[in-house]
Amino acid sequence: MSTKDVIYAEAVANYTESHLIPAAPELDHAYSNSTAHGIPEIAISPAQGKFLSLLTNASGAKNVLELGTLGGYSGIWFSKALKERGGKLTSIEIDSARLDVATQNLEYAGVKVPEEVEIVLGAGLDVLPQIAKDIEAGKRERFDFVFIDADWDNQWNYFDWGVKLSMGKGSIIYVDNTVRQLLESGSVGPNKKDPNVDSLVEKVGKDDRVEATVIQTVGTKNFDGFLLAVVK
Template sequence: MSFTTSDVNDWTRSDIYHNSFLISPDATLDSTLKLSEQNGLPPYAVSAAQGKFLYLLAKSIQAHRILEVGTLGGYSTIWFAKALPPDGEIITCEISEHYAKVAQQNIDHAGLTSRVKILLGPAIDTLSRLHSDETFDLAFIDADKQSNVDYFIQAKRLVRNQGVIIVDNVVRSGRVADPIQSDPSIDGVRRLLQYIQNDSTVEATTMGTVGEKGYDGFLFAINKPR
């Protein structure tokens, strides 16, 4: 079997093709991206295919409470909220007041206000104030990569036994694995991998992804029973 070199144009075309069969058009999600762009938010939201994956993951474990670190414009938040039962809840942490305001507009427009609570401020402070007796089924970490280990430790504390923790952007076009490369985000991912290697309380793996967002990947971890 021979393979040809591909690039982001091929990956984007593939995403569009597969999405045309598997993801129904959603005006609410489209407007979320549009309003975020109009308000100057960076284009860091997950792709539609990734959003659908997160939605299906939450549905598959029958998640009732979800924790998100990094709200941005609320795109992934809305995907998660759609997966919750009517009395479910997603708590999402955002440091930027501007981002949080745009996200709240998007969440309200999606009719999901009752399922989403945005907590404004540095996420590590917000997480440390959450009580571990109110456990979450799933945590999604997609914020500043320098703080990955701190966020992960808090997520472990707050996610139930056998609950899921997802960390986004852990491959970074393969640069994390390149010893010549170094920047705060790359080093933050490396510290997380080193931390998990010596952590007997979780099981984890990284799944590389390619698509319209380029070459990156998720870290998928499960809390072991304690």
């Protein structure tokens, strides 16, 4: 592909989504109800939701951990996949108003909250140690899929927690917006990089616990990309 063809990315996204992703009123409602409540339009795209749902099913994941609930759009996609195996999504959100809208959207989609999707209110780095304690006490299960989609400055901290709270070999850690963060932080591109701060990619590259790659994406959400790691 020549880079000049990138101008067709949105048209390709619209065409492929129209053929591969059946209309789903509950997903449209999650977008529109979130916007109606003043939530910014920063949820994943339909194609990415379908991809996460397929990846959840392909891996057979039963317990998914999400950092960053927003209006529950990605949560609905995960719950669609997890329903087949009686699995559960645990999602952490710092903003109580967003948690309320996410609960509305999930329930509208027929998802049982908190049985199928539990939203935990708080900052990720405050909630994760509590979840670790719950796991140690046998009150929660370990996670076989971790989806990191909250504040970018903490991507590495969430990644490290994700590996620690995972089931171990074969567990998946997916970090959204990795490419935009690399560009914003100056690891790649014109912005000035802080020489004292290693990027997520540098840290993951030195992390013997995982194998990882970054996939760049274009589409309705512009140029970005995600990091996918599998625990060894």
